[in-house]
Amino acid sequence: MSLFFKGILLEQKKEPMLTRSTLVMRQEFEYFDCDFPDTPLEELSGEQVIELTRLAGIVDESDGKMLWEKLEKANLGEGGTLIVDAIDDEPYISSQMSICIHQPEKLAAGIELCEKVLSPAKTYIAMYRHIFDSNFGIPSKIGKYHVKKIGGRYPAESRVYRHIPKGKNSVIVGACAMLHLARAAEESRKMTSCFVTVAGDVVKNPRNVEVPIGTTAEKILELCGLTEEPETIVLGGSMTGRAIFEPENETVGPTTRGVIALARSYGTYSYTCIGCGRCDHACPKALSVCAMRKFAEAGKLDELQKYDVSMCIGCGACSYVCPSRIDVSATLLKAKKQIEIAKKEGTL
Amino acid sequence: MKDRLMFQNAPHVRQSESVVTMMTDVIFALLPVYLMCFFYYGARSLVLGLCGAFFCCAFSAIGSLLLREKPVPDLTPVITGLIIPLLMPADIPYYILISACTVAILVVKLPFGGTGSNLFNPAAVGFASVAICWPELVFRYPATMQSIEVFGETTAKFAQSPAYSLSLGAVPDHNVLDMLLGSAPGPMGATNILVVVACGIFLIVKKAVNWITPVSFLVPYALLCLLFPRIGGSPFDALCFELFSGTVVFGAFFMLTEPVTSPKRDFGKLMAGISSAVVVFLFRYFGGFEMGFASALIVMNVFSPLFDAVCENILHVLRHGDSIVSTFKAEFDRKKAAKEPAVKVVFEESPETEEIQEVVEEIDLSEKEETGEEAVQ
Numbered sequence: 001m002s003l004f005f006k007g008i009l010l011e012q013k014k015e016p017m018l019t020r021s022t023l024v025m026r027q028e029f030e031y032f033d034c035d036f037p038d039t040p041l042e043e044l045s046g047e048q049v050i051e052l053t054r055l056a057g058i059v060d061e062s063d064g065k066m067l068w069e070k071l072e073k074a075n076l077g078e079g080g081t082l083i084v085d086a087i088d089d090e091p092y093i094s095s096q097m098s099i100c101i102h103q104p105e106k107l108a109a110g111i112e113l114c115e116k117v118l119s120p121a122k123t124y125i126a127m128y129r130h131i132f133d134s135n136f137g138i139p140s141k142i143g144k145y146h147v148k149k150i151g152g153r154y155p156a157e158s159r160v161y162r163h164i165p166k167g168k169n170s171v172i173v174g175a176c177a178m179l180h181l182a183r184a185a186e187e188s189r190k191m192t193s194c195f196v197t198v199a200g201d202v203v204k205n206p207r208n209v210e211v212p213i214g215t216t217a218e219k220i221l222e223l224c225g226l227t228e229e230p231e232t233i234v235l236g237g238s239m240t241g242r243a244i245f246e247p248e249n250e251t252v253g254p255t256t257r258g259v260i261a262l263a264r265s266y267g268t269y270s271y272t273c274i275g276c277g278r279c280d281h282a283c284p285k286a287l288s289v290c291a292m293r294k295f296a297e298a299g300k301l302d303e304l305q306k307y308d309v310s311m312c313i314g315c316g317a318c319s320y321v322c323p324s325r326i327d328v329s330a331t332l333l334k335a336k337k338q339i340e341i342a343k344k345e346g347t348l
Numbered sequence: 349m350k351d352r353l354m355f356q357n358a359p360h361v362r363q364s365e366s367v368v369t370m371m372t373d374v375i376f377a378l379l380p381v382y383l384m385c386f387f388y389y390g391a392r393s394l395v396l397g398l399c400g401a402f403f404c405c406a407f408s409a410i411g412s413l414l415l416r417e418k419p420v421p422d423l424t425p426v427i428t429g430l431i432i433p434l435l436m437p438a439d440i441p442y443y444i445l446i447s448a449c450t451v452a453i454l455v456v457k458l459p460f461g462g463t464g465s466n467l468f469n470p471a472a473v474g475f476a477s478v479a480i481c482w483p484e485l486v487f488r489y490p491a492t493m494q495s496i497e498v499f500g501e502t503t504a505k506f507a508q509s510p511a512y513s514l515s516l517g518a519v520p521d522h523n524v525l526d527m528l529l530g531s532a533p534g535p536m537g538a539t540n541i542l543v544v545v546a547c548g549i550f551l552i553v554k555k556a557v558n559w560i561t562p563v564s565f566l567v568p569y570a571l572l573c574l575l576f577p578r579i580g581g582s583p584f585d586a587l588c589f590e591l592f593s594g595t596v597v598f599g600a601f602f603m604l605t606e607p608v609t610s611p612k613r614d615f616g617k618l619m620a621g622i623s624s625a626v627v628v629f630l631f632r633y634f635g636g637f638e639m640g641f642a643s644a645l646i647v648m649n650v651f652s653p654l655f656d657a658v659c660e661n662i663l664h665v666l667r668h669g670d671s672i673v674s675t676f677k678a679e680f681d682r683k684k685a686a687k688e689p690a691v692k693v694v695f696e697e698s699p700e701t702e703e704i705q706e707v708v709e710e711i712d713l714s715e716k717e718e719t720g721e722e723a724v725q
Contacts, residue, residue: 010361091361229352232360239359247353265354266362270420272464274367277612286667288660290612307660308667316359323367330357 007153007284008317010091010239012131017197018094019136020207021102025223027212030190032056041109041185046117049185056184058191059254061096062174067181071117074171081164082120084111084145086175089128089156090237092199093258096175097127098208099195100142103179108143110178113185118171124148125175126160154239155284155315194254198224200234200261213254218247220259230261239316271324279318279328285311289318293328296335301348309336365555371423373556377547378430378602384530384540389438390495392502393536396433396445403446404429407453411462424463428452431471431602434537435595435642436478437489439502444482448474468649469609472599472642479639487512487638489533507533510593511638519579520589527592538598541591548601560614562600564621565628569596572629596628599641609649615662616655624648 032055036048044052054068062085076082084107086096099107107125115123127138129149140147148163150156164170180191194213199206204225211220217235234241235250237257243265244250252259279289288307295303312332319329342348385393404425412419432448433440452474457466479486490496490504497503510520510532522532530540538544551557570587577586591597604610604624611620627647632640665672 231352231354232356233353234360238361241360242358243354243356243360245353245355260360262360265356266360269366270418271367271422272462274424274464274607275609275612276370276607280612281614286663288612288656288663291656291660306664308664311667314358319357319359320361321363323363323365323370325362325366327357329359333358 006281006286007155008282008320010089010154010320012128012133013091013199014088014094014097014131015134017092017199017206017208018098018101018131018134022098022195023207023209023223025193025209025211025215025220027193030192031188032184032190034188037188041113044113044116044185046119049113049117049181052113052184053181056180056190058177058180058184060174060177061194061255061257062172062177064255067173067177070171070173071114074118074169076118076120076169076171079121079165079168080118081168081170082111082115082118082123083160083164083170083172084123084125084175084178085157085160085172087126087128087150087157087160088257089150089154090239090257092238092260093197095195095197095208095257098197099175099179100125100127100147101136101139104139104142106179106182107175108145109186110180110182111143111145113181114173114178120171121168124163126150128156154317155313158284158313191254194252194256196220196252196256197258198260199258200230200263202227202230202261202263211252214251216248217244217250217252217259220252221247221261226261228263230263232260232262232265234258234260234262239320240314266325269325273322273324273326276323278321278323282317282321284315284317285313287311289328289332292335293326293331296331301335301339301342304335305339305348309339312336368421368423370556371427373551373554374427374602375423375430377551377556378427378434378537380543380547381434381537381540381598382430384543385434385438385536388492388530389490389536390498392496392498393433393438395498396436396438396440396442396536397430399442400429400433400445400449401426402429403449404432404453407449408458408462411454411458415458420463422463425453425457428457428470428474432474434598435471435475435535436486437534438536439488439490439496439504440485444478444485447481448478450474451477464608466608468646469603469606472603472645472649476639476642476646479637479642483637489535491533492531509534509638510589514578514589514593515632515635515638517578519581519585520593524585524588524592527588532593534593535595535598538595539592541597544598544601548597551601551605557601557605558614558617560617561605561610561621564618565600565604565625566591566597568622568625569629572625576629576633578633590632594632594638595641599645603641603645609652611652611655611659613656613659616652616659619655619658620648620652623651 034055050068050071053071058067060067060070086100088094088097111123124146125142126148129151138149150159176195183189192212193210195208195210197208198220204227209223217233233244233247235244235256236242238260275290277290283289292304292307292309309332314329314333316329319327322328382394382397408425409419429449433445452470456468456470456473460466488506489509491507494504510522510527513520526532528541532539548562552559570591573587573590574583577583579586611617624644628640628644631644
């Protein structure tokens, strides 16, 4: 499969958010009571750590699941791997990487607690390496944990699994969740905030901010300032996020990675597909995107299923490269949903 | 802030390249070829190019008006209109050029759905149709370095083209350098090999064209010409004459690489390139006309969806490799278990014989159960 892996090269645009320290929005922290308040960190047992995560209500930002459920269910077995996800391969987004760079001690403490539950044979932190616009060197070690630098083209996140030895289990946890775990153990603090990158070409003071969960996009943009009226505001990553209309009502959650304000929307062309096949080459899953788009527009769901539309990960690489600016990725994701619904109803 | 916000779908950053930049790259690449034509044949070549581009645009505008669609600022007819005159001699009458443009746009392109939906290369079909209708005018080439009258009757001196000599089995009376520089008679734009190759490399560097298509076409074609020369003499000379005569190099860079009618994946492009090399060679080796390339291209355009399907099937097997292998294995095991009784291994005069036999039987039974379950699933 690696022979056909293409992906796309993206300008990362992570500066100056990555080198600037995290801005913390003024907020009141909430604390919880636990039965073992005075136990030092080193003496905490696995069950106690899970209890801490449950009390603190930590949500894993990499997949949106509750961390305590994830830790309870996880069974690494022998030779398992714990991967801390700090791959920010989307342009502008650097909320996880900034934690690795600016708060390494807390992150390492959180990972140590997590290791007590899972007892993995190997632990590493995965970070994206190819950030050419930054002079910032990615550290090779954070605390005692090795940093695995994932290189190559977007999307890099699917390639993390290549470094796992075959036949062994692995668990991926988010870097922000680890930070919150360390805070819960040290200060008995609940997870009430999330890390968000505020960026874009009309943001006056682009940087990573820590805001309370439930803050509206408008307030976050006010915090960093705008130079002019944006035409597009995106909640989430620049490749997979969604454009919003009501910034005063849209709030950030634990899985929100960024708020991006752009001066221009990319606009639409009225050109048809000329069949250049660039989408086929960009697809990281080696799907025949060009043919699938035609089937999706014609509504041929059975054909789409033969072409494995269910393997689409929605990375948006096909839409990025399309010279006619067709929303290929959105069309395919819609068709994928239609197929799922049709399967549930039993019509397909 | 609210009034200005626009809706857009997921990737919010997009590549700056677009269809327009791709098409303008191709047009820019065609301009030096026209300059060489102007140098060899005078102003008539430029007028032919303008005429072709104008009529192709006009026909596609008429077509979109007839279909009651909003006309799109589209540059593909310009490219078609610029390529068709380059395949023809410089003294071609205007009515032949216009009829080629008519066929290219109104017969090949619009009835199938306009840009992006045509089955055949419009320029190739347009040229092939006029070559069949007026072969005596299309294959009569004027000698180079003479200024041909722009309008009215032309009084050009004619010369025998190398491609025609080759089709008769004769050695052309031009040297290789002449053919590289384009001073040998032939189609207006296709004889300037060095300029055409330079423009092709420009297109490859600008990524308007995939490098696989021209390379996978020219290399096997050159090999075939080396193996089966049509003329005597040294094989290298024969190779040069075959490659540099006719529209082979021009077509490899400008016509074979047309995105609409070529396969989508690299492997498909490779297959299409190699097979079109074989077909072009057969057309030129056995064909009566010397215009082997255009007809071979039309034949090969039919097969490009097939190459796409082959690629998709290969990738399908690769994607589902594990599951396909396991289903085959389960099927094989089931058949084997149904045919043969479980093999009993008997060790003679061994103290542990009975134990081993029991273990072997147990394993057989458990295997049977497993395969049975899989087959049920």
